[in-house]
Amino acid sequence: xxxxxxxxxxxxxxxxxxxxxxxxxxxxxxxxxxxxxxxxxxxxxxxxxxxxxxxxxxxxxxxxxxxxxxxxxxxxxxxxxxxxxxxxxxxxxxxxxxxxxxxxxxxxxxxxxxxxxxxxxxxxxxxxxxxxxxxxxxxxxxxxxxxxxxxxxxxxxxxxxxxxxxxxxxxxxxxxxxxxxxxxxxxxxxxxxxxxxxxxxxxxxxxxxxxxxxxxxxxxxxxxxxxxxxxxxxxxxxxxxxxxxxxxxxxxxxxxxxxxxxxxxxxxxxxxxxxxxxxxxxxxxxxxxxxxxxxxxxxxxxxxxxxxxxxxxxxxxxxxxxxxxxxxxxxxxxxxxxxxxxxxxxxxxxxxxxxxxxxxxxxxxxxxxxxxxxxxxxxxxxxxxxxxxxxxxxxxxxxxxxxxxxxxxxxxxxxxxxxxxxxxxxxxxxxxxxxxxxxxxxxxxxxxxxxxxxxxxxxxxxxxxxxxxxxxxxxxxxxxxxxxxxxxxxxx
Amino acid sequence: xxxxxxxxxxxxxxxxxxxxxxxxxxxxxxxxxxxxxxxxxxxxxxxxxxxxxxxxxxxxxxxxxxxxxxxxxxxxxxxxxxxxxxxxxxxxxxxxxxxxxxxxxxxxxxxxxxxxxxxxxxxxxxx
Numbered sequence: 311x312x313x314x315x316x317x318x319x320x321x322x323x324x325x326x327x328x329x330x331x332x333x334x335x336x337x338x339x340x341x342x343x344x345x346x347x348x349x350x351x352x353x354x355x356x357x358x359x360x361x362x363x364x365x366x367x368x369x370x371x372x373x374x375x376x377x378x379x380x381x382x383x384x385x386x387x388x389x390x391x392x393x394x395x396x397x398x399x400x401x402x403x404x405x406x407x408x409x410x411x412x413x414x415x416x417x418x419x420x421x422x423x424x425x426x427x428x429x430x431x432x433x434x435x436x437x438x439x440x441x442x443x444x445x446x447x448x449x450x451x452x453x454x455x456x457x458x459x460x461x462x463x464x465x466x467x468x469x470x471x472x473x474x475x476x477x478x479x480x481x482x483x484x485x486x487x488x489x490x491x492x493x494x495x496x497x498x499x500x501x502x503x504x505x506x507x508x509x510x511x512x513x514x515x516x517x518x519x520x521x522x523x524x525x526x527x528x529x530x531x532x533x534x535x536x537x538x539x540x541x542x543x544x545x546x547x548x549x550x551x552x553x554x555x556x557x558x559x560x561x562x563x564x565x566x567x568x569x570x571x572x573x574x575x576x577x578x579x580x581x582x583x584x585x586x587x588x589x590x591x592x593x594x595x596x597x598x599x600x601x602x603x604x605x606x607x608x609x610x611x612x613x614x615x616x617x618x619x620x621x622x623x624x625x626x627x628x629x630x631x632x633x634x635x636x637x638x639x640x641x642x643x644x645x646x647x648x649x650x651x652x653x654x655x656x657x658x659x660x661x662x663x664x665x666x667x668x669x670x671x672x673x674x675x676x677x678x679x680x681x682x683x684x685x686x687x688x689x690x691x692x693x694x695x696x697x698x699x700x701x702x703x704x705x706x707x708x709x710x711x712x713x714x715x716x717x718x719x720x721x722x723x724x725x726x727x728x729x730x731x732x733x734x735x736x737x738x739x740x741x742x743x744x745x746x747x748x749x750x751x752x753x754x755x756x757x758x759x760x761x762x763x764x765x766x767x768x769x770x771x772x773x774x775x776x777x778x779x780x781x782x783x784x785x786x787x788x789x790x791x792x793x794x795x796x797x798x799x800x801x802x
Numbered sequence: 803x804x805x806x807x808x809x810x811x812x813x814x815x816x817x818x819x820x821x822x823x824x825x826x827x828x829x830x831x832x833x834x835x836x837x838x839x840x841x842x843x844x845x846x847x848x849x850x851x852x853x854x855x856x857x858x859x860x861x862x863x864x865x866x867x868x869x870x871x872x873x874x875x876x877x878x879x880x881x882x883x884x885x886x887x888x889x890x891x892x893x894x895x896x897x898x899x900x901x902x903x904x905x906x907x908x909x910x911x912x913x914x915x916x917x918x919x920x921x922x923x924x925x926x927x928x929x
Contacts, residue, residue, distance in 0.1 A: 424914060424916060433914050529886070544888070585893060741843075741846045761842050774845075781903075
């Protein structure tokens, strides 16, 4: 297997013979896990390939036929805006030449995983196809449809001349994974969409091979080459498919009304590991509710215990869409502190016409909020010991007061803020309550002006008894006092 | 602030009612359980009140305890609701922290390899 992979990589990177044939998007697709694809039929008839064209591509790839696949699955399991995947159960090329079928069933992709098929709990090796969502690709040295839109490569060795082929077909069956096991199976589930397929020339293949879109962020990737070997495991906080929900009272330093819905954000963070060191970071989150007249910016600060630096991609998606807000994705540099302004102008982002509030009034129809994702590649590996304790430092900057509001214990970070720099950063009112709290994502925001203790009658018992009683207090909200927008709604 | 004032007024009124109940109980009526407010606005906390909804736990799994043929062993750590906490290559002595809700009492792990004859190991860790 390794020799085969080495050959694949060598061909993709070092093939000096460039094909005269352009990459061509094919008409047939892989739908609901099955593809019967006629290689002679292009999406646009004027681009239809002949058998001579196919042979030219085969020669350009030194005896291979290589496809590019555009992954269009919904993001199940480890939901990350920038990555999605499927696994291949079987694939076959069939050429009919002079009435004889020539079949090729050995294929390779740059990535694989160990997955349990539906109905099974034991895991086996499968090649995978990994891509990224929508038009989030930042760069493209070759501005073609194929390099901009397509993701993963699928390669077959073909050892016959196919210039006289009368029929050339690709058959693909995707693996139905046991999604009930969570990741990695849920991630490689194919049920969401369909995959476009293109026949690809060496130049475009090399570009996609180097780009490896979505691969670094995908779970349990067994890379077939050096490019994608960077991350070999992921540690997720709180988990790969749940979120911390941080809720704020924004009247600091004055008393609030304890409804903890002035701004509500869900987020999670994953650390990409190589051996025992952190080499990358991902974060994903959503706006959930905004019950405030004030406007805020929301920041996510990961307070590593050492200085960190690296390249950051910040994505901001329009509600319920793979389309990003104008100006995104945004490329940033981090030096020293990983402290990112994620949501700027929350009032402008999460708004309901003719209302000060969004998702905090009982009679108001709930709306979905913007989604963010962050990907960080660190310049140097970071010792795991330098990773801070979750839930980290999610904080807001309140426009009208100028104050930053953090979880207790975190120092202000913005030079422009009104906070005292006195070394005591409790962010608690005179009754002893913080201005921000972090909850599991089963928690529902209280309605406007409803005290958290009224919405959840067990909350105080839990808090006053050192968290030893009523541990599941947030699972029994008063339905008349909370906004019924669970994670199934806001995690679109 | 108006809401707070309202809450204080309600609390004062409740206090008056409470006095009347005590008087009633002195004439052999059944004792009335005093209703304690669950509102944050009505309860001043002590400095040691705990607002954490999650707990940290350091996970240590010694892969060398298990007899895998392959040098490449993978580890998945997850909760009973199949929420994945760790997924990927296992180091010989994998050690990392997890952060789970306080009502989670145990987590699970799978160890498996790319060698077809290696059997998957399933385990439970009590928190």
